[in-house]
Amino acid sequence: MAEFSYLTFPRPGTAAEAARNAEAAGWDALGFPDTQNLSGDVYSALALAASATDRLMLGPGVTNPVTRHPAVTASAIATIQVESGGRAVLGIGRGDSALGYIGRQPAPVRVFERYLRDVQCYLRGEAVDIDGYESRNAWIAGTGMPKVPVDVAATGPRVISAAAVHAERITFAVGADPARIVGAMQTARAARESAGLDPEELSFGAYINCTANPDAARARHIISGTVGTFAHFTGMSTANSEGLKDRAIFEYIGANYDMANHARIAAGHQSVVDEDFIERFAVAGPSGYCVDRLGPLIELGLDRLVFITFSPDADPGEVADGTARLAAEVLPQLR
Numbered sequence: 001m002a003e004f005s006y007l008t009f010p011r012p013g014t015a016a017e018a019a020r021n022a023e024a025a026g027w028d029a030l031g032f033p034d035t036q037n038l039s040g041d042v043y044s045a046l047a048l049a050a051s052a053t054d055r056l057m058l059g060p061g062v063t064n065p066v067t068r069h070p071a072v073t074a075s076a077i078a079t080i081q082v083e084s085g086g087r088a089v090l091g092i093g094r095g096d097s098a099l100g101y102i103g104r105q106p107a108p109v110r111v112f113e114r115y116l117r118d119v120q121c122y123l124r125g126e127a128v129d130i131d132g133y134e135s136r137n138a139w140i141a142g143t144g145m146p147k148v149p150v151d152v153a154a155t156g157p158r159v160i161s162a163a164a165v166h167a168e169r170i171t172f173a174v175g176a177d178p179a180r181i182v183g184a185m186q187t188a189r190a191a192r193e194s195a196g197l198d199p200e201e202l203s204f205g206a207y208i209n210c211t212a213n214p215d216a217a218r219a220r221h222i223i224s225g226t227v228g229t230f231a232h233f234t235g236m237s238t239a240n241s242e243g244l245k246d247r248a249i250f251e252y253i254g255a256n257y258d259m260a261n262h263a264r265i266a267a268g269h270q271s272v273v274d275e276d277f278i279e280r281f282a283v284a285g286p287s288g289y290c291v292d293r294l295g296p297l298i299e300l301g302l303d304r305l306v307f308i309t310f311s312p313d314a315d316p317g318e319v320a321d322g323t324a325r326l327a328a329e330v331l332p333q334l335r
Helices: 015-025 042-052 070-084 109-124 157-166 178-194 216-235 247-256 268-272 275-281 287-299 316-334
Strands: 003-007 029-032 057-060 090-092 128-130 133-135 150-154 169-172 203-212 283-285 304-308
Touching: 003 316, 015 029, 015 042, 015 316, 029 042, 029 304, 042 057, 042 070, 057 070, 070 090, 070 109, 090 109, 109 128, 109 150, 109 157, 150 157, 150 203, 157 169, 157 178, 169 178, 178 203, 178 287, 203 216, 203 287, 203 316, 216 247, 216 268, 216 275, 216 283, 216 304, 216 316, 247 268, 283 287, 287 304, 287 316
Parallel strands: 003 029, 003 304, 029 057, 057 090, 090 150, 150 169, 169 203, 203 283, 203 304
Antiparallel strands: 128 133
16 A cells, blocks of 8 residues: 655644654555755654654655765664654655755765765664764664665656665655656666666655645645745756656756755746746646546555645645645545
């Protein structure tokens, strides 16, 4: 059975309530973005969420390989693993707003791959070579808890391939296009086979910009800001958009991304994010429409869907209503 989760900002004072509400509504997992200039500390929020829930899977959605040393990241997520009784997942990507708001670019793939190797070693209790110094986390193995799985947010072929070798889970950020998801899965399996590893051990998921609203136009508006953000990941490299119908849109957003208005409907790059593009890239509309679009994605072999149900400057009431409709009207049918 597929797992369903969604992302929400860990605003201080709201994390525990958000987690309780998500669990009560029937969600399987909750992710908090790790973006220090836009929201509160992700691991503080996750610890509060862990204490407020009993079954909800929890993790950063996502952290990055720059703002924290791999030893710090491993220790932080292992703490959530203990506090939650084994419900932690380490979501990680190359970095976006967390780095953009301190004047940095996403980590190069080679840096990201090295970070994945190191954080996995720390999580397994193995030694990590830090400039000739043998570094090891001394306490994680002693907890007796299962190792925290690493879940890479991936768009392009190089990151997908690195994730296939060094992570247990890959969650694709390529939109709701079945052909792109199938291609990404094929890339991951081939890379894992080439490394002499079993491709059947990989778990696949997809980030989907999605909300349920009887008015399809309102639904598209609510998520349009974050559609622009997730399209931006494709636009970061020309290799990511090669051969795609919307290549010109992806490349425009990649070259003109308005980080000062990250994920907002009012962002400058949103001029090319029209309703037709949202229709292709995302899933937004009445509950029955959402079921019809999402069901075939699960049938491709995805183990989870991670929903982005908002834009920061969308109407909060409409965001809450759309997320509630997904939980009450869409997820039961998908299950």
